[in-house]
Ligand SMILES: Nc1ncnc2c1ncn2[C@@H]1O[C@H](COP(=O)(O)OP(=O)(O)OP(=O)(O)O)[C@@H](O)[C@H]1O
């Protein structure tokens with residue numbers, strides 16, 4: 328049994344999700360007991376700076392180093408806080424903060440992806456005195472994978488149903504799915520997964536714009552529920568090559584970010600949309616892109632969909648998914664015993680644990696990597712002899 332801390336701040340950049348978990352077993356016998364969980368919001372100025380960088384703002388290398396350390400410090404504080412609420416942890420798995428993600432593409436000078444997570448793990452090891460694993464995406468990228476999504480490998484052991492076909496749908500800033508065939512069918516039906524497109528990132532940006540910065544997200548989907556999705560605009564947006572490309576695929580704020588929103592807002596003028604319609608239409612893009620993925624890239628529709636990530640609390644989005652996928656039941660991962668708001672943090676605790684046991688963490692069927700690889704670099708805290 329090992330106590331491990333898992334840390335992540337996702338593409339919504341709303342704060343650091345931290346868990347302390349007790350782990351037992353390894354893969355098929357993996358057991359996870361959650362001991363403590365909390366979200367630590369970023370200081371507003373740091374959040375704004377991160378969002379600016381994600382939106383393509385220029386930064387000097389010196390400022391990038393300072394930002395990296397500021398994020399590492401917030402992650403270290405989160406780890407030390409969660410540590411106070413649970414037994415001593417042996418290990419930290421820290422995803423860090425993604426600020427740039429470029430999937431691999433054949434015409435690039437080097438046809439490998441490029442993904443930057445800030446909050447350097449060696450600094451977290453130093454600040455906390457706890458061995459820290461980080462840089463999880465790099466080895467998969469070196470093996471020609473997308474470097475994302477990585478959580479499906481953990482979902483495969485925590486959320487498989489004995490005889491039902493499940494989709495685990497994360498709706499964070501970006502959406503991603505894990506496709507879990509039932510445990511009782513042959514291994515020729517592999518676990519799959521990919522990014523489905525925007526989750527809440529565009530909705531959040533639009534809410535901030537339409538409310539003059541007074542709101543940062545559409546609480547429970549209340550605002551969008553007062554609008555009507557503009558079907559011709561949804562169809563136009565769904566023609567984007569990202570949605571039509573079969574998996575493996577990954578994306579981020581580089582595609583579905585500030586620039587996208589600006590172009591989208593111009594298009595909404597053509598259709599004379601109200602603020603509520605603007606939000607309902609963006610929410611519809613999230614819902615339709617998810618169901619489009621299921622209808623086009625799965626051998627069969629799932630028996631159940633289990634939602635996770637902050638978007639599972641958006642009632643309007645959830646209702647639209649229920650309507651679009653009727654009669655497939657839409658639940659959350661809480662119905663299968665995994666907290667939908669902390670599943671990603673739990674996953675990075677498990678990935679760190681696997682790394683220290685030399686268990687590969689990527690699924691080549693998901694990321695497109697040429698082989699399974701060990702994910703992450705291990706950093707031990709430097710302890711001065713005699714202290
Ligand atoms: N009650 C709610 N109603 C509507 N939306 C909500 C609610 N609670 C959270 N959200 C949405 O969820 C977002 C946060 O989701 P989450 O923390 O899962 O994203 P993330 O982990 O940062 O993203 P990713 O999974 O892409 O890395 C918020 O920005 C907001 O848009």
Ligand SMILES: CC(=O)N[C@H]1[C@@H]2OC[C@@H](O2)[C@@H](O)[C@@H]1O[C@H](C)C(=O)O
Nearest residue numbers: 338425428475476477478501503671
């Ligand atoms: C580069 C990056 O941080 N990607 C995130 C993002 O947020 C959701 C989706 O896009 C997913 O691919 C990934 O995160 C989770 C933690 C993953 O790797 O499974």
